[in-house]
Amino acid sequence: MVLFVYLGLFTWNIRTGYVDTVASNTGLELTRWVLTPGRWVWTRVSSFWERYVYFVGVRQEAETLRDELAKTQEELVTTREEAARAKRLADLLGILPPPEWSREAARVIAHRLGPNAALETFVIDKGSRSGVDVNTPVVAPEGVVGRVLRTSLSAATVLMITDPNSRIPVVSQKTRTQGILIGRGAGATLQLQYVSLSAGIEEGETLVTTGLAGIFPPGLPMGKVTQVTREGASIFLNIQAQPFFDPARLEEVALLKRVPPAPEAAVESLPDTSTKRPKGGGAEKKGESRKRRAKAGPDEPKIQEGQPEHKKLQREGQ
């Protein structure tokens, strides 16, 4: 009976995700409020310890000189910490979000937590209250870090691109070779799969997102190709890539969020060729969109489904 109830609950939750949402909005949220002050206390304690060690070292020196040095050291430690933080934040501000996307900074508050943390994840201090949703792209100044896996009100769990369950369509910048970039776990390189033997991809090339999956904007750096080899009778190349970021050193990240389209922009960007436009202005029939794509021919870049039509046109024009 218990097993039946458990399996019923498990299956129902897999289909609806309702219990996961409850667990995220309680457990993850509470953990965020527990860990954030703890992190502050930890910074203070480590700063105090650094100062203490320093004091022990200079005990033999003259009293006045020691006081002066202590002050200088304290200022130096604080300044260095602030300088390092300022550099990280400046780097974060340097991330220019692609058109139609906005950027928001978030702090990493913990890496994998508890016995249920099976995937390569970390927790950030921004959640659904800040507009973060499942699959929101997460980037660092060096490149793509991952995407949001689950959210609570003011925290979110991010799945890193190094996780074996992360599969992102990418293209190499120089030779435009497409493939699927797959993680292989912490500390391991990424693997670029489904690249044919005839592809001209080279070592040292940068891999960027294609935007085809509809999650990441196109053109974000993912990693650098480190090895291209042929393997036995495989019809694909064996390609390894190194991610640009170091998971152990992540402290701040940026979230990329889609900017909702302005209604007037939609009207401006669409040439009014149809006499039977439905009421509501910007909306367009699916059939018309299909016809336009067919007219454009097969060489036109593939456009993501579910994007507003004016965005598709703007991208086609780029």
Added chain:
Amino acid sequence: MSGPRLGFWVLFTLSGLWLQSFLPGVDFLAPGLVLSLQEERPRTTVVLGGLWLLLQEGTGSLAFGTVVLWYGVLAGLFFFGHWLFEAKNFLFMVILGLCLGLLHFGLMQVMAQLQDWRVAPGRVLMEGVLQAVVFPVQWGLIYIIHNSLPHNVQDL
């Protein structure tokens, strides 16, 4: 629940969560569940178990259900072992720790497969080993602290 006991469980939960951020994949709250079962106060165990269940499920990355099984099996093992061993015996805790280590490995593989996820077996195995080592040691520490609380001094 008395003040010192409430304070103990609050501090235990906070420090357990904090420790979990340093040692990923290891459950620092599980020894508390066993200690609570040993107290034989079912209402306290249910409240603590429910709270920790939500915390672990919320911070985890698998769908809801893994920690239900995790704590369910732990409680089942405790009640089963209770018939064979003295409930507060350290050797019993070592055996429980070993079982939890194996359970962590098996449960992660099965639940990840059910959700069509992939997990690194080497890493999960190492987490299981750490869990097996940490569990009895942590239980020993909190057992001593818990029995030093004003209401429990006579039990020592």
